[in-house]
Amino acid sequence: xxxxxxxxxxxxxxxxxxxxxxxxxxxxxxxxxxxxxxxxxxxxxxxxxxxxxxxxxxxxxxxxxxxxxxxxxxxxxxxxxxxxxxxxxxxxxxxxxxxxxxxxxxxxxxxxxxxxxxxxxxxxxxxxxxxxxxxxxxxxxxxxxxxxxxxxxxxxxxxxxxxxxxxxxxxxxxxxxxxxxxxxxxxxxxxxxxxxxxxxxxxxxxxxxxxxxxxxxxxxxxxxxxxxxxxxxxxxxxxxxxxxxxxxxxxxxxxxxxxxxxxxxxxxxxxxxxxxxxxxxxxxxxxxxxxxxxxxxxxxxxxxxxxxxxxxxxxxxxxxxxxxxxxxxxxxxxxxxxxxxxxxxxxxxxxxxxxxxxxxxxxxxxxxxxxxxxxxxxxxxxxxxxxxxxxxxxxxxxxxxxxxxxxxxxxxxxxxxxxxxxxxxxxxxxxxxxxxxxxxxxxxxxxxxxxxxxxxxxxxxxxxxxxxxxxxxxxxxxx
Numbered sequence: 001x002x003x004x005x006x007x008x009x010x011x012x013x014x015x016x017x018x019x020x021x022x023x024x025x026x027x028x029x030x031x032x033x034x035x036x037x038x039x040x041x042x043x044x045x046x047x048x049x050x051x052x053x054x055x056x057x058x059x060x061x062x063x064x065x066x067x068x069x070x071x072x073x074x075x076x077x078x079x080x081x082x083x084x085x086x087x088x089x090x091x092x093x094x095x096x097x098x099x100x101x102x103x104x105x106x107x108x109x110x111x112x113x114x115x116x117x118x119x120x121x122x123x124x125x126x127x128x129x130x131x132x133x134x135x136x137x138x139x140x141x142x143x144x145x146x147x148x149x150x151x152x153x154x155x156x157x158x159x160x161x162x163x164x165x166x167x168x169x170x171x172x173x174x175x176x177x178x179x180x181x182x183x184x185x186x187x188x189x190x191x192x193x194x195x196x197x198x199x200x201x202x203x204x205x206x207x208x209x210x211x212x213x214x215x216x217x218x219x220x221x222x223x224x225x226x227x228x229x230x231x232x233x234x235x236x237x238x239x240x241x242x243x244x245x246x247x248x249x250x251x252x253x254x255x256x257x258x259x260x261x262x263x264x265x266x267x268x269x270x271x272x273x274x275x276x277x278x279x280x281x282x283x284x285x286x287x288x289x290x291x292x293x294x295x296x297x298x299x300x301x302x303x304x305x306x307x308x309x310x311x312x313x314x315x316x317x318x319x320x321x322x323x324x325x326x327x328x329x330x331x332x333x334x335x336x337x338x339x340x341x342x343x344x345x346x347x348x349x350x351x352x353x354x355x356x357x358x359x360x361x362x363x364x365x366x367x368x369x370x371x372x373x374x375x376x377x378x379x380x381x382x383x384x385x386x387x388x389x390x391x392x393x394x395x396x397x398x399x400x401x402x403x404x405x406x407x408x409x410x411x412x413x414x415x416x417x418x419x420x421x422x423x424x425x426x427x428x429x430x431x432x433x434x435x436x437x438x439x440x441x442x443x444x445x446x447x448x449x450x451x452x453x454x455x456x457x458x459x460x461x462x463x464x465x466x467x468x469x470x471x472x473x474x475x476x477x478x479x
Contacts, residue, residue: 069425070349070478071388073299074169076307077292077334077354080194081314082146082381084360084374086403087323089132089382091117092362095402101364101372102320111393119327122335128393129338129347130354130386131476135397135406138358138413141376143314146357147196151307153417158444160434163201165417166305168442170207171433172426173304183266185210186304190291194309202434209307212270269301270294282336289333296340299350304424313356317373319364338386347387351420355383362403380406383416389423391476411473418443419473428472 086092091106092099106115109127116124116132138149145156152162163171166187173179173186187199189209200207268274272293283289288310295306310330315322334354341347359381360374380399386392398408418428421442428443 069423071351071420071423071425072349073303073346074165074305074351074353074388074420074424075292075295075299075337076151076166076305077337077352078151078194078307078309079313079330079354079356080147080196080309080311081143082356082358082360082376083313083330084315084319085134085377085380085382085399086362087117087119087319087327087360089116089120089384090134090399090403091115092401092403095362098364099362099402101374114393114395119323120331120335122331126335126338129342130352130384130392131390131394131396133383133385133396133411133416133473133476134399135409135411136355136381136383136413136416137406137410138378140378141358143357143376144196146376146378147194149413150355150357151197151199152201153413153420154444155412155414155446160438160440160444161198161201162440162444163203163207163432164197164199164209164307165420166209166307167200167203167207168421168432169305169424169426171203172430172442184269184298184301184303188212188298188303188305189307189309190294190298191287192309192311202440203432204435266301269297269303272297279340282332282340284329284332284336286329286333288329289336292333292337293340296337296346299346300344315360315373316375317365317370319373341387349388351388351390351423352386353383353416353420355381359403380404385416385420385473385476389478390419391478394476396473396476409475412446414443414446415471415473418471419477422472423477 086095086099087101087103091103093104093106097104103117103119105118107118107121107124108115109124111127114127114132116127138146140146140149148156148162151164153165154162164187166189170179170186179186187207187209189199189211193199193209193211199209272280272290275293275297280290280293283293288308291308291310295308298306310326312322312326338347338352341350341352358376358378361377363374365373365375380403396409397406397411399405400407421428426442430442432440432442434440
C-alpha cells in the first residue's frame, strides 16, 4: 500500500521525546484523507447535487439491532497516546517507587477483591459494571500500528488494510437491510478524529466515520440561509429535468436526510444543552465529559458505534503534572457514562470499552529529560469492557508483580474484537466485501506467535508483533 503524504500540521506525536523508532513501522497505517465537519458540510454544498458525496454517511443509520444481537450499540472510549496500566486499572502498590512513581496506593472498589489505582475513585464505585482485561498484549510500541490493532481488532500482517470495528458494523447492518429510515450515521466519532489510520480500510469511504464537529453549536442565521439557498437550488435543478433519473432520485433521498440532520429535529441528538443541568454536571464541563454525554445521546437515537477520543495520554515526561488534569476528567466522565447508562437501562444493550493503543513502561523514569514519565509499552496493558452482554465486577488476565509481563490469560486485540462482534450480532467467522474480490474474514485467523527462521510466510501473515490468540472471552460473557 503506498504511503500517503502526511500534513505538517499533524505531527506523529505531540511530545518530541516520543522516539522515532516507535513510528518506523507505522507509515502504512497513516490516514489518507480528512473527515467532514459542519464547516465542510456548508463549504462543499452538501445539500446540492454535490451532496452525493455525503451519501455514505447517511446510508449508515441503523433501524434495529442485527438478528441474534445482545448489544444494540457500542461506545468506545479511546485514550489516545496510551494510558499507564499501572496508574489506572492494574496498580502495583508493592512494587516500589521505581514502578509506582508518586501513586503508591491501590484503592478498593465496590466489588470485593478488585482494586484499581487511587487516581480513579469515582470509577472504583462503578466496578460492578465493568470487567478489567489485564492481559492485553500486542508487542508493538508505535502509535499508528497500536491504534490500528486496537481499533480494527486485527493484526497488521494479515495482508489487508482492515476497517475499524465501527465501519465493519455499519457494513454488516447495511447488508442486513437495517440502514434506511434514519438520518444519523451508524458510525460516529466525537469530539475529533485521531488521524492515525483509515477507519474504513478496504471497505472504502462509504463506511468512513462521521465527525459531527460543531453540530452541537447553535446554527447561525447566515448558515441557515446558505443551507436553504442550496435547498432551493436543488428543487430548481430537479424541476429542470435530467436524463439520469435514478441518480437524481437517490440524490434527493440523501438530500432530505442531510437537510434533516442539519436543520431538523435530528440535530438535537448533538445538543447536550437539552440535558438537565444535574446530568451535565455529573459528566463534568470538560471536552471529554461533554463527549461522553453526547455519545450517550447518540446511542439513544440509534447510532450503532460511537468512538469517544480523549487526547493527551502520551506522557513520556512530566506525567505527574499531566495526570493532575487527565485523571480527574477521565474518572468523572467515564464513571458518569456507566452510571447514566445503567440508570436508564441502556447499559444492558450498550457495550462500553475503555483503553488506549498500548500501556506505558512500568518503570517510572525520573532522570532528565523525562523528569517523571513513562514510554510506550505494548507488551502488557489493560482495557475495561462493560454492558451489552459482558459481565461486570470481574478481572480477566494478570501481569507480574511489576506490570511488565502477562502471566495469566494473554489477550490479543482480535480476541477482544471477536467477543464484541459476537455480542453485537456480527459473525466473527463471516466475511466482508472486498473490492478485489478476495476473501476477507471479519476477524482474520490469528497468525502464529512465532515463525520458524526462514519459514514461508502464510496467507494470514506472521510478524514479530504477533501474539497467539486466546479466543473469544467466554469467561466474561453472560450466559
